[in-house]
Amino acid sequence: MEHSDVIILGAGAAGLFCAGQAGQRGVRVALLEKADAPGKKILISGGGRCNFTNLGAGPANYLSANPHFAKSALARYTPADFIALVERYGIAWHEKTLGQLFCDGSARQIVDMLLEECPREQVALTCGVDIAAVARGEDGQFTVTASDGRIWRAPALVIATGGPSIPKMGASDFAYRLARQFGLKVAEPRPALVPLTLGGEDVLFRELSGVAAPVRARAGKAEFAEAALFTHKGLSGPAILQVSSYWRHGDPVAISFVPDAATDWLVDAKRDRPRATLRTLLRERLPARLADALTDRLGLDRELGNLSDRDLRRAQGQLADWRFVPNGTEGYAKAEVTAGGIATGELSSRTMEAAKVPGLYAIGEAVDVTGWLGGYNFQWAWASGHACAEALAQARG
Known part of the structure; x- marks a missing residue:
């Protein structure tokens, strides 16, 4: 039995x-990981280069049943703090966009940095741990038992096992099952930052698979101006991933295919270029295959002067607010x-401690705080982990 x-x-x-x-604050940590190595999701993030934070990360960039919850942690550990850490390790970085x-x-640099940040005399990392049971005794001590019989005990337990996204990486709903075991409520989990699928009449747009264009996409009150990509199943690309959350x-999901067009741009074009067709004008703004598909569906393939x-x-209204109803x-x-x-x-x-269960904490993706695409979820991981670590050090005295 190992104590920490x-x-x-x-x-x-x-x-x-x-x-x-x-x-680093003197807390003795037993860090248990189910996979055979730490940080596997980090390694595949950002195309293998790890989009490790976002310069603009703030509470407004997160989705939660309580939009105020993330404010405290985010204010106390900012993107600038993590950038300073990255630079201390000599890791070169760049701003891609937004x-x-x-x-x-490589993202490997971030994983290596995080491992190096763990003092060897204080943090014992054990991989390949298949947890069979977690319990809290009357003495307030938590006991974690592995399927091979190994046992760890400590007065504090942190749930940092994430959510079920990307199950091929070993992700599961373990965090939610454990939370419910201790009487904590769980906000309904669902896939986020995920491609949408189309059916019905919208299935015709699948023929555009591989075509991308800058758009403004909206779902509910959320709106994002980035690229959308048509796939063989439906819609993807940054703008769609953002609104999917x-x-x-x-x-419906509403898409403006002409996000920068003036209000009356087609009527104005009719005055200036009466011999031009809608197809021609759309091809000047959009990939040809997409322009053709939209023109065909609008049924207005004539010279503007004849419309x-x-x-x-x-047509202006529909191009600025094209409605898709994803089927999933x-x-x-x-x-x-x-x-x-x-x-x-x-x-x-x-x-990040549970009010009902002293000594029980939850951080990162396991919590009902979901960031936008673009480094925001990593910043929540750093900020919530930092807040929890401070609390653990204070509790230890």
């Missing part, structure tokens, strides 16, 4: 960072993260 000050379940971004931060920061080299089954202003305004998503297998999770109402926003 805290057992952290999961050696992903949040768990690794929390272990290092706690260890504040998204990537390693110039806000989309609910049965709701009424009313028809042109109808590509699920956890293709979801970058999981929305929902351990309810924030169960946790302290300052310490």
Whole structure:
């Protein structure tokens, strides 16, 4: 039986960072990981270069049943703090777009840095741990038993096992099952930052598989101006992944294929270029295959001078607000993260500790805090892990 000050379940971004931060504060950590190596999701992130934070990360960039929950942790550990850490290790980085920061080299550099941040005398990492049982005794001690009989005990336990997105990497709903075991509520989990699938009349757009274009996509009140990609199953690309976190089954997704066009651009074009066709104008703005598909569906393939202003305004309206009704998503297998999770109402926003169960903490993706695409979820992992580590050090005295 191994004794420590805290057992952290999961050696992903949040768990690794929390272990290092706690260890540096004198906390003895048992860091347990189910996979055969730590940080596997980190390694595949950002195309292998790890989009490790976003310069603009703030509470407004996160989806949660309680939009205020993330404020405390995010304020106390900022993108600038993590950038300083990255630079201390001499890791070269660049801003790709929209504040998204990537390693110039490899995501392996981030994993190696996080491991190096864990003091060897304070943090004991054990991989390949298949957890059979977790219990809390009357003495307040947590006991974690592995399927091979190994046992760890500590007065504190941190759930950092993430959500079920990307199951081929070993992801599961373990965090939610464990939370419910201890009486904590779980906000309904669902795939997020995930491609959407199309059926019905919209299935015709699948013929555009591989075509991408800059658009403005909207689901509910959330709106993002980035690229959309048509796939053989439906819609993907950054703009679609972003709105997928806000989309609910049965709701439409609205896309503006002319996000920068003036309000009356077709009517104006009719005055200036009456011999031009709608197909010609759309091909000037969009990939030819997409322009042709939209023109065919609008049924207005004639010279603008032969079209009424009313028809042109109808076309303007539809091109600026084209409604798709997805029939689903590509699920956890293709979801970058999981929305929902351990309810924030169960946790302290300052310490990440469960109010009902002293000594039990939850951080990272396991919690009902979901960031936008572009480094925001990593920043939540660092911020929540840091907040938890501070609390663990204070609790240890």
